[in-house]
Amino acid sequence: MTLPISSLANMEYMLYGGALGANPNCPSYVNGYKAANNNLYGGYYNPSIYNNPYYNWQNTGYYNNRTPQAIGVQTSPSTVQQTAAAKTASSKDIDTLADFYKESNTYVQKWGDIGTSALMIGFMENPQVLKHPINSFKAIKVTNQVFDKSNPAIKALWEKNPQLMQKAYGQLHAINRSAQKKFPIVQKWFQKPISETSRKELEKIMADAIKSGDEKAILRATETLKASRGMDGYLPTLWNKITGGKNYTPQERIARKAADIEKAVNAPAAVKPGMTGLLKQGLKEGKTFALFGMLIDLPKIISAYKNGGADSALTQTFQSGIKSVADGIGWTIGRAAGGAIGTKVGAAIGTAVCPGLGTAVGAVLGFLGGAAGSILASKVMNKLIPTDEATKLEADAQKKTPQGHAQLLSLVLQKAQAGEKVPDNVMAAAQNVAATMA
Helix, strand or coil: CCCCHHHHHHHHHHHHCHHHCCCCCCCCCCCCCCCCCCCCCCCCCCHHHHHCCCECCCCCCCECCCCCCCCCCCCCHHHHHHHHHHCCCCHHHHHHHHHHHHHHCCCCCCHHHHHHHHHHHHHHHCHHHHHCHHHHHHHHHHHHHHCCCCCHHHHHHHHHCHHHHHHHHHHHHHHHHHCCCCCCCCCCCCCCCCCHHHHHHHHHHHHHHHHHCCHHHHHHHHHHHHHHCCCCCHHHHHHHHHHCCCCCCHHHHHHHCHHHHHHHHCCCCCCCCHHHHHHHHHHHHHHHHHHHHHHHCHHHHHHHHHHHHHHHHHHHHHHHHHHHHHHHHHHHHHHHHHHHHHHHHHHHHHHHCCHHHHHHHHHHHHHHHHHHHHHHHHHHHHHHCCCCHHHHHHHHHHCCCHHHHHHHHHHHHHHHHCCCCCCHHHHHHHHHHHHCCC
């Protein structure tokens, strides 16, 4: 919208000076949003400014006959003060500003957030891939050699059980990525590169399983490679020294987790997890998503308790909880749907181009599906619970005092100055309220 200059200037006038006069040290429309120069011998400093609210900023020594009500309408200072004093903000205008406050302080995920949400969970699931993109790219070529689809037997495995093969590819890719060189000071805080000897031993485990054509053997190799990974960088090493622990080699980690490997291999539908496996993976991530939602809403629960007591805090806790759970369920379902699509699309791309690219595309589609499900859940919950208890109480409190009115007015001013769209009725209400604050 086109912001009325007079409205913006009037609101700034009231907020920054009121009847006592506009303060030149506050950034505003009239001084180009720059603080005034307080040089006693020059610049804008002039005691008459503080004694005369109608001092003309452009022509030193002359009175400015512009009033807070309408720029360009000439009235005397006494008339302006009498008129302003006789006015009170209408409840309709205050309600309009309060509703704008509620809307501005209600967070609803937008479709434009889909990439950010997907990247957040993607980073949590695969931090090393995003932290070391060059090493990840180098590892693709090495890993593709084991999963070469030009081999008819390997191609048949990809067509028969793409979900299993993509999971296996991801684990060997992680091993090959971890074997790449890293900058000693910057990149070794959590995990050091594994030795070439260890890399070859682990690669052989997967290569032998692929050659066997046995899906259960491939799953066991996948779980074995997963178990071999661990943290042995500077920080984990320091922690082990403090606590009396030790760093383990990849083979030692495998031996320590032998029981977990067998449990994962022999679990129902482990070889062909299908949609059940995708839902389990989505639920794992969805719980994390829900937990983050509760942590983010913790200040709201505190605010509700401060403004409304224990009952309001309980109400806000319930609202935050149900919204967080809905986000988590949305992520879980969307992640499973996206993963199912990603598995098929990734397999097709892997056959046409290379296994690495197909696996990466499949993973991305899974995360995007989860983010889409979460956004949809957020929009549905906003329809059911449009305003949180904490936000409602804050808005109601601001409606009752002049200080609260100033805060509501300040929000409108901030939005307008930031170039955000402010509805015309809100701007009109803000101007009306500003005119009563002299």
